[in-house]
Amino acid sequence: MIPYEETKLMKQIEECHQILKDPNGYVKRFKAESGRKVVGTFCSYAPEEIILAAGAHPFRLFGSGEKIRLAEAHLQSYCCSLVRGALEDVLDGRLAFLDGVVFPHTCDSIQRLSDIWRLNVPDCFHLDVVLPVKLDTDGARQYMIDLLKRFRVELGEKLGVRISDDDLRDAIRIGNRIRAALMRIYHLKGERPEILDGSDLYALTRAAMIMDRTMVASLLEEVAEELEKKSAGQSVAGSAQKGTAISVPAPKRIVLSGGVCNQPDIYTIIEEAGGAVVGDDLCTGSRYFSGLIDENTDPVTAIADRYLARVVCPAKHRGLTDRADHLVRLTREKQAQGVIFFLLKFCDPHAFDYPYLNEALDRAGVPTMLLEVEDRLPADGQLRTRFEAFVEMIQ
Amino acid sequence: MAEKDEAKEKRKIKTVAKMKEIMTAYYIDAKTAVQTGKKVAWITSGGPVEPLIAMDVIPVYPENHGAMVGASKMGADLCEKAEAMGYSSDLCSYARADIACAPVNGGPIGGLPRPDMLVCCNNICGTVLKWYEVQARFFKVPLFILDTPVCHTGYSEEAKRYVKGQIGEYIAFLEKVCGKRFDYDRIKEVGKLSVQGQRLWQEILDTAMNRPAPISAFDAFFHLALIVTLRGTGQTVDYYKMLLAEMQERVAEGIGAVPSEKYRLLWDNLPVWYRTKWLSEKFASHDACLVADTYTSAWCGALRYVDENDFLGSMAECHARIYLNIGVDEMAMQVMEMADKYDVDGIVMHSNRSCKPYSFGQYDIQRIIREQKGLPTLMIEADMVDERSFSEGQIETRIDAFIEVLKGKNQAMG
Ligand code: SF4
Numbered sequence: 027m028i029p030y031e032e033t034k035l036m037k038q039i040e041e042c043h044q045i046l047k048d049p050n051g052y053v054k055r056f057k058a059e060s061g062r063k064v065v066g067t068f069c070s071y072a073p074e075e076i077i078l079a080a081g082a083h084p085f086r087l088f089g090s091g092e093k094i095r096l097a098e099a100h101l102q103s104y105c106c107s108l109v110r111g112a113l114e115d116v117l118d119g120r121l122a123f124l125d126g127v128v129f130p131h132t133c134d135s136i137q138r139l140s141d142i143w144r145l146n147v148p149d150c151f152h153l154d155v156v157l158p159v160k161l162d163t164d165g166a167r168q169y170m171i172d173l174l175k176r177f178r179v180e181l182g183e184k185l186g187v188r189i190s191d192d193d194l195r196d197a198i199r200i201g202n203r204i205r206a207a208l209m210r211i212y213h214l215k216g217e218r219p220e221i222l223d224g225s226d227l228y229a230l231t232r233a234a235m236i237m238d239r240t241m242v243a244s245l246l247e248e249v250a251e252e253l254e255k256k257s258a259g260q261s262v263a264g265s266a267q268k269g270t271a272i273s274v275p276a277p278k279r280i281v282l283s284g285g286v287c288n289q290p291d292i293y294t295i296i297e298e299a300g301g302a303v304v305g306d307d308l309c310t311g312s313r314y315f316s317g318l319i320d321e322n323t324d325p326v327t328a329i330a331d332r333y334l335a336r337v338v339c340p341a342k343h344r345g346l347t348d349r350a351d352h353l354v355r356l357t358r359e360k361q362a363q364g365v366i367f368f369l370l371k372f373c374d375p376h377a378f379d380y381p382y383l384n385e386a387l388d389r390a391g392v393p394t395m396l397l398e399v400e401d402r403l404p405a406d407g408q409l410r411t412r413f414e415a416f417v418e419m420i421q
Numbered sequence: 422m423a424e425k426d427e428a429k430e431k432r433k434i435k436t437v438a439k440m441k442e443i444m445t446a447y448y449i450d451a452k453t454a455v456q457t458g459k460k461v462a463w464i465t466s467g468g469p470v471e472p473l474i475a476m477d478v479i480p481v482y483p484e485n486h487g488a489m490v491g492a493s494k495m496g497a498d499l500c501e502k503a504e505a506m507g508y509s510s511d512l513c514s515y516a517r518a519d520i521a522c523a524p525v526n527g528g529p530i531g532g533l534p535r536p537d538m539l540v541c542c543n544n545i546c547g548t549v550l551k552w553y554e555v556q557a558r559f560f561k562v563p564l565f566i567l568d569t570p571v572c573h574t575g576y577s578e579e580a581k582r583y584v585k586g587q588i589g590e591y592i593a594f595l596e597k598v599c600g601k602r603f604d605y606d607r608i609k610e611v612g613k614l615s616v617q618g619q620r621l622w623q624e625i626l627d628t629a630m631n632r633p634a635p636i637s638a639f640d641a642f643f644h645l646a647l648i649v650t651l652r653g654t655g656q657t658v659d660y661y662k663m664l665l666a667e668m669q670e671r672v673a674e675g676i677g678a679v680p681s682e683k684y685r686l687l688w689d690n691l692p693v694w695y696r697t698k699w700l701s702e703k704f705a706s707h708d709a710c711l712v713a714d715t716y717t718s719a720w721c722g723a724l725r726y727v728d729e730n731d732f733l734g735s736m737a738e739c740h741a742r743i744y745l746n747i748g749v750d751e752m753a754m755q756v757m758e759m760a761d762k763y764d765v766d767g768i769v770m771h772s773n774r775s776c777k778p779y780s781f782g783q784y785d786i787q788r789i790i791r792e793q794k795g796l797p798t799l800m801i802e803a804d805m806v807d808e809r810s811f812s813e814g815q816i817e818t819r820i821d822a823f824i825e826v827l828k829g830k831n832q833a834m835g
C-alpha cells in the first residue's frame with residue numbers, strides 16, 4: 027500500500043505536470059479567478075519580486091513551440107527558437123491575456139525582440155530593464171540599484187499602484203520560500219537521484235515560473251518536506267534490508283548545463299539510458315532559484331545584490347572564469363560523472379562559452395557531451411543512442 | 422558596352438595608394454610594438470580609442486582584421502577552424518575568424534600583434550563581450566569593459582551616470598596597465614582631432630548627395646579604415662582632407678563612382694567583404710550606385726552628441742547612442758533621414774547571419790520604410806566573412822528583379 031504522503035506527493039507533482047501542459051490556460055483561469063494583472067517576463071533576470079509586490083502575476087514566457095508563421099515576417103531563421111517562438115505566440119493571439127511584458131536586457135536577440143514586440147504588440151504595456159552587462163564593479167552595482175528603483179516606479183505607474191517597501195518585503199519572502207524549497211528538492215535529488223524522476227523535478231521548477239507564487243511556495247515546501255521524509259524512511263528501510271535487496275546498478279550521475287531547457291523528455295531519456303540528472307546550471311533550473319534575497323535591508327538593494335552574487339548567465343560578465351569555476355565546483359559537489367551541455371541553436375552567449383567550459387571540465391577529468399537543439403529534440407532513437415553511448419562511456 | 426580604359430582610369434580614386442601606405446605603416450608599427458616598447462590594445466570598433474592614442478598605446482581592431490580576412494577570402498577556412506575548436510557555425514564570423522587566427526598567427530597578415538590589454542565596448546553587440554572574454558583568457562591580459570546600456574527608447578539618467586562613471590574607470594585602467602599618469606591635456610588635442618576626423622568623414626560621405634555621386638558605399642567601406650583605426654590622429658585628418666578634396670574635384674568635373682548613374686541606392690548592414698567587387702560591378706552593370714550606407718556613417722553618427730570642448734565628458738553619450746545601440750524604430754528613422762538626404766530610389770538590406778543586432782529588426786525597418794516612404798527594398802541573405810553563406814545565383818536573380826522594379830517605378834513616374 028502506498029502511504030498517504032506518497033499519494034499526496036504524487037498528486038502535487040501531477041498538478042505541476044498538468045499546468046505545464048497548458049501554462050497559458052492555467053494563467054488565463056488564474057487571472058479570471060483572482061483578478062490579478064499578468065506580466066510576461068523573459069529570463070531569470072526579470073525582477074519578479076517587484077512585479078509581485080505590485081500585485082501582479084509574473085509569468086515567464088518560453089514560446090509554445092507552435093509552427094512559426096507570423097514571426098517569420100519579423101525575425102530571420104537564424105534567430106533562436108525561444109525568441110521566435112515567443113513572438114509567434116503573441117502575434118497569434120495566444121498571449122492576449124497579458125497586461126504587460128518586461129524585457130530584461132540579456133542577449134542581442136532578446137534586445138531586438140523587445141523592440142519588435144514594442145512596435146507590433148499593442149494593448150500590452152512594455153517595459154525594458156536594461157541591466158548592466160558587467161556585474162563586478164561598484165558602478166555596475168549602483169546602476170543596477172538605480173535601475174530597479176526606476177523599474178519599481180515605472181511598473182507602479184503602468185499598473186496604477188504604489189509599491190511600498192512592505193509590499194516588496196512580502197514579495198521577497200515569497201520568492202525566498204520558493205527558492206529555498208527548490209534548493210531543498212534539488213539537494214535531495216542530488217543525494218538520492220531515485221527519489222524523484224527528472225521530469226518531475228523539471229515540472230516542479232517550471233511550475234514555479236507559472237503558478238500563483240504564494241500557492242506554489244506552499245506546494246514546493248510540502249513537496250520538499252515529503253521528499254525529505256521519504257528519503258529518511260528509505261534510508262532506514264535500506265539499512266534494515268541491507269544485503270537482501272536486489273542490486274540495480276546506480277544510475278550515472280549527470281549535470282546539465284546550458285540555457286533554457288523546455289524539453290522534459292530529455293530527463294526521461296537520460297534515465298532510460300542509465301543516467302540521472304543530479305544538478306544543473308540552466309536558466310530554467312538552478313540559475314533561476316539560487317541565492318536568497320536578504321530580507322533585512324533595503325528591499326531594492328537586496329534584490330540587486332542577489333543578481334550580482336548569483337551564478338552568472340553567459341550574457342553577463344563577472345570575471346573571466348566565473349562560469350567554469352562554478353561548473354567544475356558543481357560537478358564536484360554533486361559528484362557528477364559527466365556533464366551534458368544542452369544548448370539552443372543560434373544562442374550566441376551559450377555557444378561562446380561552450381568551448382571554454384568544456385575545456386575546464388576536461389581538465390577536471392569530467393567527460394561531456396554536447397546536445398544542440400533547434401526547437402524540437404532530435405528523433406527519439408537517435409538521442410537515445412547518443413545518451414546510451416555517453417552513459418556507458420563515463421565512469 | 423565595355424568602358425574605355427581612359428574613362429575607367431579617370432574614375433579611380435587617387436588617394437587609395439596613400440591609404441594603403443598609411444595602413445601598411447600602421448600595421449608594421451603595431452607588429453613591431455614589442456621591439457619599440459609600445460603597448461598594444463585590442464579594441465572594438467565602437468570603443469573609445471582616443472584615450473589610447475593619448476596614452477601612446479597602439480590600438481588594434483580585431484573587427485578590421487575580420488574584414489581583412491573576409492576581403493582576402495580566407496573566411497570560410499578560418500571559420501571552419503573555429504568550428505573545429507568548438508565554436509558554433511552560427512556565431513559572428515568576425516569573432517570566429519579572429520579566434521581561429523590567434524593561436525596559429527593565421528590570416529592575411531599572419532595574425533594580429535599580441536595585445537597588452539583588451540578594451541571592449543558593447544555598444545555594437547553582446548558578441549564582442551564574449552569574444553573579448555575568449556581572447557582575454559587566451560592571451561592572459563587585462564580586459565576593460567565599457568558597458569553602454571542599450572537605448573531602446575532613450576538614454577536614461579541612470580544609464581548616463583553609469584556610463585560616465587566608467588570613463589573614469591577606463592582611465593584608471595589605462596594608468597595601471599601603462600604604468601603612467603593619464604595626460605589630460607593631450608586628450609583634449611586628440612579629442613579635437615577625432616572630432617575633426619569625424620566631421621571630415623561626414624563631409625566625404627555627404628559628397629554622395631551630388632548626382633552623380635563621386636563616391637559609393639563600396640569606396641566608403643575601404644576608406645573607412647582610418648576613422649575606425651586611427652581616429653584622433655593628425656594623419657587621419659590629413660588623409661581625409663585629401664580624400665575630400667578629390668571628391669570635390671570629382672563633383673566639379675561630374676565624375677561619378679558609377680559611369681552612368683541612374684539609380685541611387687542605400688546599403689544597410691555590414692559589407693559582404695569577400696564579394697564587394699562582384700556586388701559593386703553587379704550594381705554598376707545596372708547603372709545603380711550605392712550612394713550611402715548605414716554602416717560607414719556609424720562612425721560620424723555620434724557627432725550630434727559630441728562636445729568638442731569637453732571631449733571626455735561627452736564621450737560617454739557618444740558611445741552609448743550609436744546606431745546599433747538604439748531601438749529599431751529609431752534606426753528606421755535614421756535610415757529614412759538618410760534616404761531623403763541622399764535622395765535614393767531604393768534600399769538594399771544585407772541580412773547578415775553573423776550580426777544579430779544589426780539584422781534582427783530589418784524586416785520591421787523594411788516595413789516602416791515601405792509604409793512611410795513607399796521605397797522599394799531588397800533583402801540579400803549572406804554573411805560578411807563566411808563565404809559559405811553566399812549563394813551567387815540566388816542573389817544575382819534578386820538584384821536583377823529588384824532593378825526591374827525600380828525601372829517600372831521610373832517609367833510609371835516618367
Ligand atoms: S540567451 Fe540564447 S536562448 Fe536565450 S534568448 Fe538569447 S539567444 Fe535565445
Ligand code: SF4
Binds near residue numbers: 514515
Ligand atoms: S558583426 Fe555584429 S555581432 Fe559581429 S562584432 Fe560586429 S556588431 Fe558584433
